[in-house]
Amino acid sequence: MRQATLETSVALAAAVLSGCGLWHALSFTRDSAYLPTAVMSLLTLLLLVWGIRSAWSLRQAGSDTLRFAPGHARRFLTLLATSVAMIAIAPRLGFATTFLLFVPVSGWLLGYRQGKWLVTTAILFSLLIYLIFQIVLDRPLPPELALRLVTGS
């Protein structure tokens, strides 16, 4: 796929979204609608111009082909997926406990294979996070499962 193809698709899809936003902004009461209407109109126009320019550049034979190195997309999606899982479970397990799992699992899935470093980093990082946020900053965070398991409380 060419960069111009990607830009055309994104610009046109965003222009449609922006158009919907403009329609939504028109429903605001008069004094609150001036700026949203003006900005959404300008954004829609700019996106259309960008889309048309990108589509125009597709006519020329170009060397803007998108090349994905092997593993790029896989690593990107892996980190995104593990991050989503981490955010979902952190309030249940506690942040430090979740990081104890998240850092080595993500590192391993991304392709880092030094097991000793994975475990050491995860333990040190989680400990540091617990110390900074719970002890030093005293932020009211969810209770830590690891601490409950260790203390038996």
Place this chain on the structure above:
Amino acid sequence: MWDSILAALPLLFSPAVLLAMAGGTTIGVLIGALPGLSATMGIAVLIPLTFTMQPLVALGMMAGIYNGAMYGGAIPAILLRIPGTPAGIATVFDGHPMAQKGQGLEAMKIALVSSAVGGSISALALLFLSPPLAAMALKFGPVEIFWLAIFGLAAIAVLLSDAPIKGLISACIGLVIGMVGIDSMTGNERFTFDVMELMGGIDILVLLTGLYAIPPALTLAQEALLLSRSSGGSGKRTHSGIGWRRLLPTWVRASTIGVIVGIIPGTGGNIAAMLSWNETRRVAKDKSRFGKGAPEGVAAAECANNADNAASLIPALTLGIPGSSVSAVILGGLLVHGMLPGPELFTRSAPVTYGFILAMLVTSIMLFVIGRLGARLFINVMYMPPLLLAPIIIALTTIGVYAINNSLFDVWLMLAFGVMGWGMERLGIPLAPAVLAVILGPVAESSLRRAMLIGHHQVGFLFSSTIAIVMVTLIVLTILVPLVRRLLTHYRGRPSTLAMAADPQRARRHMEPEP
């Protein structure tokens, strides 16, 4: 001013602030030394941690990160030919050839001293230029503030991007994000879609962290840039002896360029470094040495990119117009600590404000000491595995953002902004205009509404003062000059220094000698 400086000194030299400055400077150098991470990202990640700190402790840490990261970028630029930060591009030209000749440590010493000199001069410029500018800003009414906000937005949107249209798109996205929530003038909801958490608007910290911390982490994991220890230039060391006195004129020239470039919104350390390197080469008797390991080339680039640091805060602190992404993040940090940028900073919060300005000076000096003591550590940091670093950055930002309001919604929002930011970067849409628009949009809107009320809804009132007309002229020039420059470049077929600063690969092609 002197009373405020004297009042700030005891605060500045308290153990907590000194520790924060030293810690911030060290963290800054470490962040700068890691290719792919920048000062903006470092400050964005750490702002949530400073939430419960005293304002000057937090600001001292930010000052250290800012100055430290700018120097840190020189380490991989010299040793690996990879600029750690965008501002390190010009350092590659002469720094890496020096490393190849076995003079890597000398190049690092020159970069360190030049960074400390540039940073100190920049902090002095901030100290002496800000108060008069802030006093002038007191004369600004709603009309002038409106045009000033528009000028800031136009400058960033047009100058920061290769394609002005993409810069303007980014600014519009920021304006929309800034409008989310309840309209403070009318009490009506805008773009909240009945989501309770959006009623109060989008927290600037959530946006900053999402846009500046998540994309580098995703890119680190994606590209998995593995640096080999054998890529650090020639193993053979040679000592040429550094002629420090010979570098003095370079430092004077580079500091001047850095300070001037820093004050102009929409520019940045990369442009300052590139202009300074080019200027040093232009005035040199033997131009052929440049690009082949000239110490003056390293000094010019590093001194200018650090001289840009504090200077870029001048419009941000005095007028509330952040001229770069990093000053926008620092502005966010000030807002978190209840400090409203603008003339009030120099009256109501004077001790803390002057303390922060002096912290920029002190951290520049600390940089010299920390850089010398920790040289080996900083070199080793470059080789940290990115596949381990990426999840750590995500984890740190997650807990940091959660801790601000104890809101999981904010964390999801941050991740969404992060993915959006990553996509914008891939499409060549700059992030800074969006962030600036979130800060400046509400300022522009409320000023416009007040101006229209005062002027009885007559549009002519917006052009009724000399300052307003000057501002409008500047806005028109800001938009037209890049277009004219683009046309000239097209006809001449040679890119300008500014264009090259925006495109590192193009810069290397045009300015580096053939291997």
